[in-house]
Amino acid sequence: MAEAIKLFQYNTLGALMAGLYGGTLTIGELLEHGDLGIGTLDSIDGELIVLDGKAYQAKGSDGQPKVVELSDDVTVPYAAVVPHQAEVIFRQRFAMSAEELGKRIESYYDGVNLFRSIKIKGHFDKMHVRMIPKSAPDTKFAEVATHQPEYTRENLSGTIVGFWTPEMFHGVSVAGYHLHFISDDHTFGGHVIDFVIAEGTVEVGAVDQLDQRFPVQDRKYLFAKLNMDELKEDINKSE
Ligand SMILES: [Zn+2]
Numbered sequence: 001m002a003e004a005i006k007l008f009q010y011n012t013l014g015a016l017m018a019g020l021y022g023g024t025l026t027i028g029e030l031l032e033h034g035d036l037g038i039g040t041l042d043s044i045d046g047e048l049i050v051l052d053g054k055a056y057q058a059k060g061s062d063g064q065p066k067v068v069e070l071s072d073d074v075t076v077p078y079a080a081v082v083p084h085q086a087e088v089i090f091r092q093r094f095a096m097s098a099e100e101l102g103k104r105i106e107s108y109y110d111g112v113n114l115f116r117s118i119k120i121k122g123h124f125d126k127m128h129v130r131m132i133p134k135s136a137p138d139t140k141f142a143e144v145a146t147h148q149p150e151y152t153r154e155n156l157s158g159t160i161v162g163f164w165t166p167e168m169f170h171g172v173s174v175a176g177y178h179l180h181f182i183s184d185d186h187t188f189g190g191h192v193i194d195f196v197i198a199e200g201t202v203e204v205g206a207v208d209q210l211d212q213r214f215p216v217q218d219r220k221y222l223f224a225k226l227n228m229d230e231l232k233e234d235i236n237k238s239e
Helices: 013-017 027-031 098-106 141-147 219-223 228-238
Strands: 006-010 036-040 047-051 054-059 066-069 078-082 086-092 116-130 150-165 176-183 189-206 209-213
Touching (some): 036 150, 036 176, 047 176, 047 189, 054 176, 086 098, 141 228
Antiparallel strands (some): 006 078, 116 150
């Protein structure tokens, strides 16, 4: 039997939403568990993109979108990576909206209760992203989310990476698609809000197991009182 593909998730989206923004895992450690993924940086300073085993930060807080490659010692409060292995690969030959492409991708799933890794390399007529701005701990995520810089670029090449999460894991992650983008020239990227693909190659990866890690030495996490109803609402609003 082939080796099980493990989705490595560090911390939960719920904890992040509750204001636990301190980085407690290094990029070096994170990359040992996968070569494709998403997340955010210490103090929620922008969006993390893991592509082909390298980690990048997309940020837009000083008025201009910017992408930098990250060194191993940078820390993250939340991230998810997988050793991406395409199970389904298809060519998208004509323009489609994000919603249409999402439905096409889902048509290849067996059932609705497994995570999937997603990689879409192609040319995009439009890419609309946002970058979470660096924030002090305990500022509510839903607050921060109301004033995130957003950017749209037209006619560019790049790669979308991320995950599709089953409904029952909403809170641990965000149900449905959570995708980040990085342009081929590494000058533009972020959390994907919307896009129109012109053409490209779509890879859908299988996930057999979830390896959920916790920041076990982080007192803030250990003693955080989470209001779950409020959290789920915040995730719906912000993601
Ligand atoms: Zn994101």
